Amino acid sequence: MLVAGLAASAVHAQAPDAADVAEGMRLFLQKGNCQACHGWAGDGRKMDSQMPDGANLRETKLDRGDVIAAVKCGRPGRSMPAFDKFAYSDARCYGMKQADLKSRELSLPDPPATLQPREIELLADFLFAKIVGKGPMNRARCVEYWGSEAEVCGEFPK
Ligand code: HEC
Numbered sequence: 335m336l337v338a339g340l341a342a343s344a345v346h347a348q349a350p351d352a353a354d355v356a357e358g359m360r361l362f363l364q365k366g367n368c369q370a371c372h373g374w375a376g377d378g379r380k381m382d383s384q385m386p387d388g389a390n391l392r393e394t395k396l397d398r399g400d401v402i403a404a405v406k407c408g409r410p411g412r413s414m415p416a417f418d419k420f421a422y423s424d425a426r427c428y429g430m431k432q433a434d435l436k437s438r439e440l441s442l443p444d445p446p447a448t449l450q451p452r453e454i455e456l457l458a459d460f461l462f463a464k465i466v467g468k469g470p471m472n473r474a475r476c477v478e479y480w481g482s483e484a485e486v487c488g489e490f491p492k
Pocket of ligand 1: 361385387393394395443
């Protein structure tokens with residue numbers, strides 16, 4: 335029935351597929367290595383002390399489009415790498431190319447890997463399902479996040 339089909343796609347727009355969220359989580363922890371600067375919980379408690387302090391993504395006020403732009407384009411001069419391979423080659427990001435960054439003395443760290451647009455969508459699915467606006471990490475959220483009583487959850491009081 336047409337009405338039911340529409341309702342199902344509206345629900346889908348709000349709640350992404352569990353498989354997509356899981357794929358986004360892998361991108362966050364592994365390929366994108368977002369956790370190096372933002373922490374596994376996205377709360378800014380970085381995993382690598384040599385890395386810049388990432389923002390607390392749990393408290394970000396950005397909407398989905400802004401998050402995707404931040405990941406694609408990074409934040410020139412502010413230690414957030416650009417994950418879009420072509421970010422500064424064709425002025426798609428803030429209208430700037432490499433030469434503009436250079437002349438304005440804006441540097442960006444190299445991303446751990448570049449990501450495809452589809453991968454950045456999956457990351458956004460994960461971030462909005464598990465991180466953004468979810469409150470501070472605690473024992474219950476930690477167990478939910480890892481899907482079991484992970485060792486790292488021991489740091490949170492029961
Ligand atoms: C090299 C360290 C580093 C890595 C790796 C990194 N970030 Fe960031 N990120 C930062 C820093 C630093 C900021 C704060 C930039 C600023 O002050 O505007 C930031 C900001 C952001 C913001 C904007 C938050 C806001 O509220 O303005 C988002 C979204 C974000 N990062 C997502 C990601 C994602 C997703 C990944 C992995 C694909 C990632 N970051 C990887 C350092 C990093």
